[in-house]
Amino acid sequence: MERRELLKRAGVGGAVGVTGIVAYDRLRDDGEPAGAGESAPNDSDPPAEDDEEPPPRYADEFGTVADVVRAGADPSGSEPIGDVLTDLAGDDTLLSFPAGTYRFPRVELSGFDHLGIAAAGDERPTFRAPAGSCGDMGRHARFLDVTDFLLDGIDFEFGAEGAGGSVAVIAAGDAVVRDVTVEGSCRNQTSMFRMEIRNPDGTGVAENVRVRDDQDSTWMTGAYVGEEHSGEITFRGCEFSEFTDNGLYGSAPGVEGGGDGAVHTVDGRFENNNISNIRLGSTGSTARGDSVVVESAPDAERVNLRGIRFRRGSEQTVEDCEVRFGSAVRESFGAIVYHADNRGARVIDSHVTVDSDGVPAVRAFYATDEAGGAPVLEGLTIDGEARRGFAVDVEGRNGTSIRNCAIEQSGGNRDGIRLAYSEDCELVDSRVDVTGYPLILRDASVAIRNTTFVTPDGERHVDRMDAGPGDFRPEAWAS
Template structure:
């Protein structure tokens, strides 16, 4: 076996430095030596003749010689024209200490299942020209398209998953017992969720070892699901116990969450998760119903993420709730340097940034939330227990803005120790109010500015202190 675990982890997390398109896809090795005249016959030279590296040589260089074997799946028997399913070939060649590489082409897969391999990979040699196409309808394969279970030190990179045929689609799953990296995948076509039971997810990722890390980078799924369907874009299961990183992904138009990553943090009779951490870095999540990004495990983060709802997303069973970012459970979650936009044509929803009653302490920092849909809050913390408020979030240098008319820009209910520090809350729509606290204790608005046509700050059965806030109106407090 080549290398040790620490070097593999460093490789798996290296990301764009060795991503396949730059490293191997369509590589052209051009001789940059200027032209010279033809030498005399009696001249000799000791310079070697340039040669074009083989696929194996290019891949070995791109992946730091970490594999013992490099297998061309076509040479191993896979049909590159989609004429025959290649499941049996892949199940044979995706093996320990082996990189299976797939030349350009269209490959038919019925329902692939790879289990218990270590230091293994399946990569497209030419990502822009390599597609995997379901050979059977999703209903016939139980929605299980690509399954990689019990894997460790695993790579899956560079494919288009083509779901454009009627009824085509299914889940891509990675359940790991060690590190893994999934990069540069694109879904073309809509998930066939109108014909599938439950909550079918285009992708599911679980790191089931506490010390392991999974990286999901540049996964693009823009076509989403159907109105009336129930598809999820990216799902993290309750069994996730390690660390997951979602980097620069793009997920749009799913009726049941874009990135649904709160299940590991559940701890109730209905579901007990293993509280694995999830970090979202960069990316764009747009027009997904229920939540575009949904976090809920201890110390999870969202940084440099863009969330947009500017049209009515597809919804399941008429359940429209077009939230931007939702914090569902646990404490220690950080949202930083993010942008959340709720447009005037967005579907109805609880707000741009929404805290479930079970959500504990969190920090929202250097983030902008713009709401242009009337009567929709930018921030909403739902009531936990008015008789015994639990600690709530802290907001630092957060900007709330937009043209929404009516309602409150910020609604906090049943929370204690909520702090707004150097935040700006503004709005131009008629009847738009600032911050509302209901049944809250020991809350503070410290510094910053509130500029709204209506009431700047209101407390109802709450203790709220305002310090050095730039606004012309005083606190409106009714006990």
């Protein structure tokens, strides 16, 4: 199979006709391939179309397809299926699951090339963990060093007493996880879902993955990308909500010595995740078309609610995203935050609404790297009724660029942009309309071009000005 062929074709659901199957080694109850020992049909016999079963999904993508029920798996949930899984798993093999509930013990499958585990049809099978199955490491399903791996259409149910663990795909090559849910957890686990591609040329897709922690764990991550991720992963249409330690924790590959693989999220939904809803930190990682809503904090040991957080790395991009912070939020560094160790990222064509008093829409902390890292805000709309504080607060970031932005904050004593200890910045083709000071410079310089400042006392348009530390102090706005 050509590289990435599984990735290209896994996005197309639906059954294929029997004639499209290259090899369909479906197993009978006795373990032999269906048709073994049976005489060939007579050409004169009429076709028994009503007796034909449609092949399972993805059947034409694998050399061997095993119907796990015919191979002995119990779809009633009474008998564990661990031995069936380990016996049937192999290279170029699809394990096809008819609808049903399967008793799912802790399982690790490793080292397989082109292995698939998928629902046979449109009805989703449930993998139910037995009570008392939590392990020391909080793992439950682990697919390790697999290549061209497929996991599709499975509901993992970990709601029994003492049941659960993470679902982890740690791939040595391409991998697809699609239409998968995980519900419930162990007290000692740290993440619900983990995915990483350890081959720099490998690609991973997590599509329509939804996870929920029913144990109210005080320190839990929705989806975690490990340090050794060196390929590329896209989370598409995924949902992560109410997690106490990040919704999507994608920054670990950016640590010193990490794989620095790119992490992308597209059209995701993130709600009320503590620490950050989306956390990016490897080179070239992106968030596009995502929706982030923060109205309240989960029950966590420490609370610092952030919508999107740039942690480590550089060259990350947020584009066409919506971030909304409700009025009840108080404990937050900001809706979009540049951590001190981030070396520069872009936020473009996005919309941030902040109704949280004192919480900035964008905050960039003083860069710890001597090379710094300039935030780029372009086509950004900031609105909302937040009072006090700054809409945009930047410290120690030379070269900060704010272009074609619209900032309108209607809450009392709300200031617009604060640039501190930052040289050679630019503010171009923008409008700042606030109840406080539209622009404050502290030991900073900024080239202002075609920008309008609005305060309750009036409007001031600046066509061209190179402003320095002595300009735009608070008293400069006094009427």
